[in-house]
Amino acid sequence: xxxxxxxxxxxxxxxxxxxxxxxxxxxxxxxxxxxxxxxxxxxxxxxxxxxxxxxxxxxxxxxxxxxxxxxxxxxxxxxxxxxxxxxxxxxxxxxxxxxxxxxxxxxxxxxxxxxxxxxxxxxxxxxxxxxxxxxxxxxxxxxxxxxxxxxxxxxxxxxxxxxxxxxxxxxxxxxxxxxxxxxxxxxxxxxxxxxxxxxxxxxxxxxxxxxxxxxxxxxxxxxxxxxxxxxxxxxxxxxxxxxxxxxxxxxxxxxxxxxxxxxxxxxxxxxxxxxxxxxx
Amino acid sequence: xxxxxxxxxxxxxxxxxxxxxxxxxxxxxxxxxxxxxxxxxxxxxxxxxxxxxxxxxxxxxxxxxxxxxxxxxxxxxxxxxxxxxxxxxxxxxxxxxxxxxxxxxxxxxxxxxxxxxxxxxxxxxxxxxxxxxxxxxxxxxxxxxxxxxxxxxxxxxxxxxxxxxxxxxxxxxxxxxxxxxxxxxxxxxxxxxxxxxxxxxxxxxxxxxxxxxxxxxxxxxxxxxxxxxxxxxxxxxxxxxxxxxxxxxxxxxxxxxxxxxxxxxxxxxxxxxxxxxxxxxxxxxxxxxxxxxxxxxxxxxxxxxxxxxxxxxxxx
Numbered sequence: 360x361x362x363x364x365x366x367x368x369x370x371x372x373x374x375x376x377x378x379x380x381x382x383x384x385x386x387x388x389x390x391x392x393x394x395x396x397x398x399x400x401x402x403x404x405x406x407x408x409x410x411x412x413x414x415x416x417x418x419x420x421x422x423x424x425x426x427x428x429x430x431x432x433x434x435x436x437x438x439x440x441x442x443x444x445x446x447x448x449x450x451x452x453x454x455x456x457x458x459x460x461x462x463x464x465x466x467x468x469x470x471x472x473x474x475x476x477x478x479x480x481x482x483x484x485x486x487x488x489x490x491x492x493x494x495x496x497x498x499x500x501x502x503x504x505x506x507x508x509x510x511x512x513x514x515x516x517x518x519x520x521x522x523x524x525x526x527x528x529x530x531x532x533x534x535x536x537x538x539x540x541x542x543x544x545x546x547x548x549x550x551x552x553x554x555x556x557x558x559x560x561x562x563x564x565x566x567x568x569x570x571x572x573x574x575x576x577x578x579x580x581x582x583x584x585x586x587x588x589x590x591x592x593x594x595x596x597x598x599x600x601x602x603x604x605x606x607x608x609x610x611x612x613x614x615x616x617x618x619x620x621x622x623x624x625x626x627x628x629x630x631x632x633x634x635x636x637x638x639x
Numbered sequence: 640x641x642x643x644x645x646x647x648x649x650x651x652x653x654x655x656x657x658x659x660x661x662x663x664x665x666x667x668x669x670x671x672x673x674x675x676x677x678x679x680x681x682x683x684x685x686x687x688x689x690x691x692x693x694x695x696x697x698x699x700x701x702x703x704x705x706x707x708x709x710x711x712x713x714x715x716x717x718x719x720x721x722x723x724x725x726x727x728x729x730x731x732x733x734x735x736x737x738x739x740x741x742x743x744x745x746x747x748x749x750x751x752x753x754x755x756x757x758x759x760x761x762x763x764x765x766x767x768x769x770x771x772x773x774x775x776x777x778x779x780x781x782x783x784x785x786x787x788x789x790x791x792x793x794x795x796x797x798x799x800x801x802x803x804x805x806x807x808x809x810x811x812x813x814x815x816x817x818x819x820x821x822x823x824x825x826x827x828x829x830x831x832x833x834x835x836x837x838x839x840x841x842x843x844x845x846x847x848x849x850x851x852x853x854x855x856x857x858x859x860x861x862x863x864x865x866x867x868x869x870x871x872x873x874x875x876x877x878x879x880x881x882x883x884x885x886x887x888x889x890x891x892x893x894x895x896x897x898x899x900x901x902x903x904x905x906x907x908x909x910x911x912x913x914x915x916x917x918x919x920x921x922x923x924x925x926x927x928x929x930x931x932x933x934x935x936x937x938x939x940x941x942x943x944x945x946x947x948x949x950x951x952x953x954x955x
Contacts, residue, residue: 412651454812457738457739458736458738458739458741458810458811459736459739460722460734460736460739460741460742460745461718461721461722461725461726461734462725462726462727462730462734462736463721463727465727475727477726478721478725478726478727479715479718479721480713480714480715480716480718480719480721480722481713481714481715481718482712482713482714482722482741483653483654483655483714484653484739484741484811486650486651486652486653486654487650487652487653487655487811487812487813487816488650488810488811488812489650489651489812490648490649490650490812491649491650492649492650492651494651495651496654496714501714501715502714502715503714581647584649585649586647586648586649587647590646590647592812594810594811594812594817595738595810597806597809597810597811597817597820598738598740598806598810600809600820601740601805601806601809601810601820601822601823602802602803602806602823603820604820604821604822604823604824605799605802605803605805605806605823605824605827607824608802608823608824608825608827608828608866608870609798609802609827611828611866612674612798612827612828612831612863612866613678615831615859615862615863615866616674616675616678616682616859617682618858618862619855619856619858619859619862620678620682620683620855622858623854623855623858624684626854627854
């Protein structure tokens with residue numbers, strides 16, 4: 360049954376990597392709906408991957424992880440070949456939003472993170488901040504771009520193109536609460552089948568306050584290029600220590616100039632002449 | 640993060656390269672020159688006034704070039720003003736994001752430009768090179784406590800300009816940059832050292848009447864160098880702690896670090912051995928004058944190399 364999409368409610372993706380078959384229908388649907396150009400990367404020589412990474416013109420990217428050590432799979436499950444359709448996570452505590460100096464990055468009425476292309480000036484601070492390497496400059500438009508969670512489709516009451524196109528329901532769209540329930544059931548189901556490596560990433564507030572696009576993974580997060588909970592940190596954590604270090608340095612620099620003036624005066628045996636402040 | 644636990648980094652690099660490198664270099668020099676000029680004018684001897692004016696002369700062009708470099712670095716340069724004005728529909732107003740050093744820095748740059756322009760005009764009037772009545776009235780306004788307050792406030796803004804560039808890098812999720820709290824202080828210390836060197840260089844070549852301040856500048860440069868070296872050591876320790884020291888100091892970045900360290904040699908040499916010989920007139924011995932052209936240049940190259948090593952190694 361189609362999801363009824365209402366402004367004011369939080370929506371997102373639950374990506375179940377255990378059923379992804381790497382067909383890239385999501386990539387194609389995304390590019391087609393959003394009119395994104397081909398990346399023309401040529402032959403990458405990296406498994407079945409031909410888009411390489413998320414970029415300003417690739418907002419869905421299927422990762423093929425075929426170099427995973429055998430021990431990551433449970434006994435009797437064969438050699439791991441992990442697939443994952445990656446996308447912007449639409450973080451609750453979004454690093455990109457935190458650092459954007461133009462106010463171009465906003466949270467929409469659907470609780471998703473959206474870059475306003477007509478406001479962005481391409482400073483690229485969001486690229487430096489995003490911990491997932493999601494955002495990049497679209498070379499045709501010269502602004503930062505990323506998945507919009509099909510903002511225009513949501514406004515029209517339609518689910519995002521990638522979720523619509525996914526033939527295995529690896530990408531599921533819906534209200535966040537509903538998706539979290541589904542994810543928990545799937546996680547428990549896999550564990551009951553003995554697939555203990557299945558784990559949920561971003562479903563709770565441990566990672567960036569929760570991800571609107573969260574995942575069921577078949578290995579530890581870092582294998583997929585996702586920082587684990589201990590490393591999921593916001594750029595703003597360095598504001599206070601950074602400025603404090605600079606402040607202490609400034610005080611020491613000031614002390615240095617005082618010492619230098621006194622030492623200079625001592626060496627030349629001269630007491631600074633009395634003078635009116637600022638006088639020529 | 641537990642000590643010595645390797646930090647995980649998956650962020651993409653922002654392609655901040657040459658424009659940003661030159662911006663960071665000039666911001667450090669502008670900040671240091673304005674600050675040193677204020678110290679010399681208000682806390683130095685009357686004989687330091689020519690060097691103080693030189694500092695204000697340097698600060699304006701240096702800080703004026705900065706926004707141009709920043710604008711050129713934007714992917715959409717004609718929208719540079721979006722840094723200051725929010726163009727989001729229905730949210731029109733001024734932009735200020737206190738959590739984003741880039742946003743704070745843009746306003747600080749704007750403010751610094753005003754301070755630099757006023758101090759520049761004031762220096763021209765005091766040097767007798769500008770006699771316009773409005774300019775003379777400005778200088779009259781800057782006499783006494785008002786002038787001191789103005790220049791101290793300006794120095795605070797300029798010190799911020801020199802330092803915040805390091806904090807801007809740290810407030811990210813990039814390897815190296817975000818693994819340390821040191822960069823703000825390091826860029827400031829290195830900027831101060833470079834500014835003292837630049838003023839020494841310009842004094843020797845273009846403003847001989849400022850010779851009396853060379854002793855002060857040389858001693859100050861040595862102390863700034865000491866501060867810089869302590870902060871480089873702190874940088875190494877913090878990066879080892881997060882497991883990114885190899886990325887920062889591996890080849891080819893090691894070569895840039897060696898150049899940066901070479902830039903500290905003149906200051907170190909002064910600290911370790913050779914005490915400055917200052918004549919009763921405030922100048923230093925004649926045989927040292929030739930060395931001034933070489934040492935400050937080496938120091939400035941070191942300041943540039945340090946920033947290049949930090950900027951490029953994280954984006955390799």
